[in-house]
Amino acid sequence: MSETPDNAVRTYIGTQRDAFLGDLAEWLRIPSVSAQPEHAADVRRSADWLATKLKETGFPTVEVWPTDGLPAVFAHWQCEDPEAPTVLVYGHHDVQPAALADGWHTEPFAPEIIDGKLYARGAADDKGQVFFHTLGVRAHLAATGRSTPAVHLKMLIEGEEESGSEHFRALVEEHAERLAADVVIVSDTGMWSAETPTVCTGMRGLAECEITLHGPDEDLHSGSFGGAVPNPATEVARLVAALHDEDGRVAVPGFYDGVRELTDRERELFAQLPFDETAWLRTAKSRALRGESGRTTLERLWARPTAEVNGIAGGYQGPGGKTIIPSSATVKLSFRLVDGQEPEHIARVVTDWVATRLPEGIRHRTTFHPGTRPCLAPLDHPALRSLARAMGRAFGKEILFTREGGSGPAADLQDVLGAPVLFLGISVPSDAWHAPNEKVELDLLFKGVEAGAHLWSDLAENWPRAH
Structure with a gap:
């Protein structure tokens, strides 16, 4: 045979x-x-x-x-x-x-x-x-x-x-x-x-950017000038705080344009997987779940777009104190994209959003790297x-x-x-x-x-x- x-x-x-x-x-x-x-x-x-x-x-x-x-x-x-x-x-x-x-x-x-x-x-x-x-x-x-x-x-x-x-x-x-x-x-x-x-x-796709804010032309004494001129480190913190709303959604206007919702069949396939959130948290070395409200963990990981702060820098970072208003501050952001989103569109709406949120006296530069669909x-x-x-x-x-x-x-x-x-x-x-x-x-x-x-x-x- x-x-x-x-x-x-x-x-x-x-x-x-x-x-x-x-x-x-x-x-x-x-x-x-x-x-x-x-x-x-x-x-x-x-x-x-x-x-x-x-x-x-x-x-x-x-x-x-x-x-x-x-x-x-x-x-x-x-x-x-x-x-x-x-x-x-x-x-x-x-x-x-x-x-x-x-x-x-x-x-x-x-x-x-x-x-x-x-x-x-x-x-x-x-x-x-x-x-x-x-x-x-x-x-x-x-x-x-x-x-x-x-x-x-x-x-x-x-x-x-x-x-x-x-x-x-x-x-x-x-x-x-x-x-x-x-x-x-x-x-x-x-x-x-x-x-x-x-x-x-x-x-998912990817869009990454670096946002640099400039205030005074050099670091200033915080006692002599603090409270009277804009602080770029403070404004970076405001940007980061405004990135998500209270439900964990990305608050940039136009960010969700084109995003396709999961079908019933796709949700069913996700549910068939033997997902253990407690074990997953151990793998993540984290102590709590967090993300967009009303979504499962697998939806958040695979089928929803995200915005993450990858790093913030600005002002004095050494030991002890140094009472200054820094001349500049930077934040690095990454955006994971899902079906229906385009990196070029995300670059436009994020750049526009940054420009509308900054006060007079803060110059800025938003630089996006080549994206992945x-x-x-x-x-x-x-x-x-x-x-x-x-x-x-x-x-x-x-x-x-x-x-x-x-x-x-x-x-x-x-x-x-x-x-x-x-x-x-x-x-x-x-x-x-x-x-x-x-x-x-x-x-x-x-x-x-x-x-x-x-x-x-x-x-x-x-x-x-x-x-």
């Missing part, structure tokens, strides 16, 4: 497990820290290493794409069926800084497997989750007997994600024609937990259904749905390519992204391989065809 497709995938993966882990460990030894200039050569070496492995995987087109910063890797494997969907897999090969002195119990760039967990910087974020696609596509070919994938498969793995993706959008715009896709799969993400596998359906996949999209089925086959259980409260460069792919962005990741919260002792659970890593292997066939079989 011949093997079922699922067993054929698992059998192939089993034969390749040791070689796969050996290759991944070799990649993890490259300290591709994009934020540290002394590691720029390592980031380039990481790109070259990945390009070689993608060629060995079978991709006939593999290129290292330079940027004005650090390189990305592009790969393309054409399908024999011209009507098959085109899928672009996104991830990154750069990593966060790491040193043993930070609190690691192993050397961060000397991978070790302990109790079924692979410890190394980049094990989960994002080298492990990029690399599982190499074995996944080979398992797909072995199980189906195909010589090419069932979809037109592309990969774009950038080298600056951990340092702000400064050159990523320009890279996507430059190569938009070659990156054209029907759907984007992001493997820089995670699941709710090992016991509750999930698919993320979207992430939110991305949200329709729940009825055929690619999302395929992704959930592929994950379900790998994990042997129903797949639930989450969103991501953070933001990322994947939204640039949505904007430039006009393709929906979906998320395939197997990392769990305990994997310690950006922290000491980052790891990936090997059982989950190979579930990711299985899900990737199943996804290409499912997409090809269930993609709407022209008639």
